[in-house]
Amino acid sequence: MSVTRADVARYAGVSSAVVSYVVNDGPRPVAAATAARVREAIEVLGYRPNPSAQALRRGSSRLLGHVVPDLGNPLWAQFALAVEEVAAGRGYDVLLASTEGGAEAEHRRIETLVARGVDALIVTSVMARPDLVTRAGLGVPLVLLNTFFEVPGFPSLGFDALGGARTGTAHLLGHGRGPVGLVIGGETGELREQGWRAAAREAGTPEGPIARGEFSRHGGYGAGLRLFGSPDRPRSVFVSSDLQAVGVLRALFELGLRVPEDVAVVSFDGTVETEFTNPQLTTVRQPVEAMARAAVARALDGDTSTDRQVLPAELVVRGSCGCGSAG
Amino acid sequence: MSVTRADVARYAGVSSAVVSYVVNDGPRPVAAATAARVREAIEVLGYRPNPSAQALRRGSSRLLGHVVPDLGNPLWAQFALAVEEVAAGRGYDVLLASTEGGAEAEHRRIETLVARGVDALIVTSVMARPDLVTRAGLGVPLVLLNTFFEVPGFPSLGFDALGGARTGTAHLLGHGRGPVGLVIGGETGELREQGWRAAAREAGTPEGPIARGEFSRHGGYGAGLRLFGSPDRPRSVFVSSDLQAVGVLRALFELGLRVPEDVAVVSFDGTVETEFTNPQLTTVRQPVEAMARAAVARALDGDTSTDRQVLPAELVVRGSCGCGSAG
DNA sequence: CTGAAAGCGCTTACAG
DNA sequence: CTGAAAGCGCTTACAG
Known part of the structure; x- marks a missing residue:
């Protein structure tokens, strides 16, 4: 036909x-x-x-699999976009799969993509220790994007979360508002927590209170209510993701606390959303494009070294930390 | 091997x-x-x-192409997710392409996906009249998702934007704050503008002022500054997308106007983001899942009818319109 | 119930 | 510079 x-x-x-x-x-x-x-x-x-005939003959589909935790999070959408663009530049299309945060779903999606015949796989996992074993092994190169720890046997790519968190917290400490609170999620937040502690230690200031909640708007909202609902609330807070920061902002709004006058906020990730919150968020930006570029390169060039490559993060100063206004 | x-x-x-x-x-x-x-x-x-061999032999790749305007917009991310899920239920994977809003890019992406051998194509265009002609025709079924007008020769799916906008505006008018302003984007906003006009007409109220801006946070921000920067500003506004509403909220914040006390806001789309703005946005929700389901069905079942199918929208009442508080 | 064989549309050594 | 032919890994009528 x-x-x-x-x-x-x-x-x-x-x-x-x-x-x-x-x-x-x-x-x-x-x-x-x-x-x-x-x-x-x-x-x-x-x-x-006919691309199927070409793929069959060549033994390569020119398809790259990309697993993300949740497309609804602008951060992962940004990663997806960046990976797609870099891959397109090398003649690859990407098969994107969103797992909605589940470990089991993540595992299934990896299986599906491998069964689909992707030439390589980029996994942006939410898990500190992603489950990468599939029936009969993978058979294709897999690189982990946005990991916080070394993963034995797999090449991985992350950014300097500890350093970024330390810089963000130190910035807040520099405003002289005393101990900095922390809003943080599960085990993948470990480095950010360490960075927050390091900043307090280096400044000789006691650590502020901690509130834990999921890495979501909702989780940040709940943590914010708990952290700032009590009278001995901190006057500044480091929030370990933009999404949570949006929730914290909402909690502060409901509690009648002003940002940055009553509470100074620094968040983490550097997604577009932070430009349009009220006030705009000071945030630690992940080097998304650079990470995507490096991940695609390692995936497609068959780079078999399994070390973790770490890129630098960058502090973006805006209104929520009190710079310029409350100081 | x-x-x-x-x-x-x-x-x-x-x-x-x-x-x-x-x-x-x-x-x-x-x-x-x-x-x-x-x-x-x-x-x-x-x-x-081997999926390539299967595809070659079967004459079908079991791949569905999906073109979206911008993954960074939670609305399109939601559509992408919904399409992926429905497709997966039918044994199809989806090749997703984001065009970043450009007509030419959209055209190119369609070409790429067709060349990739997708069995069908779902195009979520930003354009009122997407450019669908490709070299040698498409050769695969294409359905338009989220169109506002009939597109000759192609099956399309939309929702009742006029009715939704009318309902949202009427709700605002019901609060007795006088004429309702409008923040709106380009030609794809036509039906929403008509709905806004219809509501005013039906209520016997004069139309409020209009500010135009891109369908983006930034566009809404600029429009908001213009609309509310003048002394004869309206006391309520219908904003034709959630993204713009986030920008309008930011503008109002900068202008020192409170929502809903000084200005009541109703927006349009119903994305997750609206649950976490301050205050939460009253919004007209698009039936995303239902639209995705219908689009995939039409694309994969080779439904050749080229009419436009229209699904109903739904008003979600929250704090920004003044219900409950300012009333 | 099982097997031998054709053919899907390509790419690429090999021969000329 | 060009062509005839093998073969990538499947699926499926056809014969037994």
Whole structure:
């Protein structure tokens, strides 16, 4: 039904091999006149190479699998976008799978993508220790993007979460508001917690109170209510993700506390959302594009080293920390 | 290198046809004992069918293409998620492409996905009149998701934007704050504008002022500054997207206007974000899941009718419209 | 119930 | 510079 390379060959009066040579610009040379005839035939017939046949023959699908925890989180959407763009630049399309935060779903999605025949896999897991064992092994290179710890046997990529958290907390401490509170999630937050502690230690200030909650708007909201609902609330807080910070902002709003006058806030991730909260959030930005670029490169170049590559984070100062206004 | 069906056949001592029958559960029956042997061989060898070979042979990739305007907008991310889930339920994976709002990029992405061999295409365009003509035609079914107008020659799916906007505006008018302002974007906002006008007409109230801006946080911010920066500002506003509403909220915050006391706000889309703004946004919710379900069904079932299917929208009342507090 | 064989649309050594 | 042919890994009529 569809136009095949044989149709093109017949129309142009050449062999189908020549059609391949023209389409792929190699590996054999083709006379200019012949190539022109073939190109015209392709144009006239509206020929498109069958990607399944190409993949079968080549032994490569030129498909990259990407697993993210939750597309509804702008951070993961940003990662997805960045990976897609970098992959496209290398002739790869990406098969994206969102797991909605479940370990089991993540495992299933990895299986599905492998079964789909992706050439490589990038996994942006929410888990500190993702479950990467599949039936019969993976059979394809897998690189972990956005991990906080070394994962034995797999190449991984993260950024300097400890340093970023320390910088953000130190910035808050510099405002002279005393101990800095902490809103933080599960075990993947460990480095951020350490960075927060390190900043207090280095400043010789006692650690502020901690409220724990999921890495979500809702989790931040609940943690914010608990942290600031009590009379001995801190006057500044380091929140370990933008999403949680949005929830904290909402909690502060409900409690009638002003930001930054009553409470100074610094968050973590650096997603677009933080530019449009009220006030705008001072945040520690993850190097998303650089991480995506490095991850795709490692995945597609068959880089088999399994160390963890760490990129630097960057503090973006805006209104919520009290710079400029309350100081 | 990889385990093939021939390896399994050899290991199990059967023909490769039998392996197919077992893997696909048909089309020929297999004796229970034989099937068990095959299954064991599959297990032991870690066999996975080669999806390219299957696609080539079947003439179907079981891949669905989905084009969205911008993954960073939670609304499109929600659509992407919904489409993925519905597709997965039918054994399809989705190749997602984000166009970052450009008409030319959209066109290119459609081409890419077709060249990739998707069985069908769902296009969530930002354009009122998407450019759907590709070299040599599409060759695959294409359905438009989230269109506001009939598109000749293509099946399309939308929701009742006019009715939704009318309901939202009428709700605001019911609060007795006089004329309702409007923040709105380009031509795809036409129906929402009509709904806003209809509500004013039906209530016998003059139309409020209009501010136009892009369908983005930034566009809403600018429009908000203009609309509320002047002394004859309206006391309520209908904002034609959640993203813009976030920008409007930011503008109001900067102008020192309180929501809903000084200005009541109703927005449009119903994304998660609206639950966590301060205050929470009253919004007109799009039936995202229902639309995704219908779109996938039409795309995969080869439904060739080219009419536009319209689903109902729903008003979600929260704090920003003044219900409960300022009234 | 099982097997031998054709063929899906490509790519690429090989021969000319 | 060009062509005939093998083969990638499947599925499925066909014969037994």
